[in-house]
Amino acid sequence: MRLPAAARRDVELCSYCPKLCRDVCPVACAEHNERLTPAEKGATAMAVTAGRIPLDAEAASTFYACTGCAASAPACKHRIDASAGMEAARALAVASGAEPPRARAVADRIRAHGAPYRRDLAAIVRERIGEGNPARAATVLFAGCDVVARTPEVLDAGLALAAACGTGHPDALGVYVGSPFCCGYPLAVLGYHDLFVDHIRRVGNALSGAERVLTLSPACAEALGPRAAHAGAPLGARVAPLVSFLGAHADGLAGTLDPERALAALAPAESAAGVFYHDACTLGRRLGVYEAPRKLLGAALGAPPAELIRNRDAGGCAGGGSGYEAVSPDGAARIAAQRIDEARTQGAGAIVTGCPTARRLLADAAATGGPPLPVGDLIAVAAAGLEPQA
Secondary structure, three states: OOOOHHHHHHHHHHHHOOOOOHHHOHHHHHHOOHHHOHHHHHHHHHHHHOOOOOOOHHHHHHHOOOOOOOOHHHHOOOOOOHHHHHHHHHHHHHHHOOOOHHHHHHHHHHHHHOOOOOOOHHHHHHHHHOOOOOOOOOEEEEOOHHHHHHOOHHHHHHHHHHHHOOOOOOOOEEEOOOOOOOOOHHHHHOOOHHHHHHHHHHHHHHOOOOOEEEEOOHHHHHHHHHHHHHOOOOOOOEEEEHHHHHHHOHHHHHOOOOHHHHHHOOOOOOOHHHEEEEOOHHHHHHOOOOHHHHHHHHHHHOOOOEEOOOOHHHOOOOOOHHHHHHHOHHHHHHHHHHHHHHHHHOOOOEEEEOOHHHHHHHHHHHOOOOOOOOEEEHHHHHHHOOOOOO
16 A cells, blocks of 8 residues: 655655644644644554554544645645645545545545536526527636535626626636536545546536636636646646636726625625635635735725735635535534634624635634624625626
């Protein structure tokens, strides 16, 4: 039982480290458990591969105690992303049948339905966009299963903003309704490498002919872009988050967005000065998208957003990445609650994030107690500033 060479190097270095990234690991901080620090998780992976301990459910649970936030890299002398080693260790757990039942359930649903949900998500999209969606388009909007299943209004907002940029559906922008509907991100991060490769190839076939794919979810952009390429199944199209495209058009959009309407979407926040931007892990550290969302939010509010203490490459994780929420929903909620506590300590009047999953987790945490703290999706807040359609 062996890890790939690069992953083995990473977990070995982590296992001997004096826990330099311990204070930035969101799972270890939320659970107050030294066994879940990157160093201890690396030591567990080394012990498993050396045959010193069995790869059983207890050992595997350690590998799944990771949000894939990549926060360890900026804190590490060797710039190691500890989550890469954990993903490789998860693949060993899957091969041994030791993965958590909740992870296996996600994979089984994707096998059966093409997405982690049992609903016909493509039908939901067709109903919302109506007639005229081009069968083939140079630019395709990939909504993502989590957005469509939980917050389909973000799809409406994304289409409205794209139209305001002059590339809107149905004239120049198609919306993905292909099969499989999911980008395959859960398979990639939960350790199902072979399933992910097969899945992403089928998604690539469904996207055949597209020159550019814009995604509402950062996780979809990562899965369809760098993860697909790393797996040897690159898409024949450029892939980027929609917020990157919209940020590039922020100056033009500023003239069409009403800051009062945008701020009203964050009620009871009273002024743009109290609106803080949250850097989501995948959008920021993994995809390197920092300026575009700030430009878009600044155009919507008429002023640059305020900065959280944890920002940019030190941005605070909301707990939803790398399948952690699926495996440990209570743990993900505790991580999100810590981010909300930090924001309230700073006097935030509202939070806006560029990740729909992070928004949902942060909003749920904000609603569990304490003074009101609205949490908005960046695309939805910006679209609220558009002139209402008759």
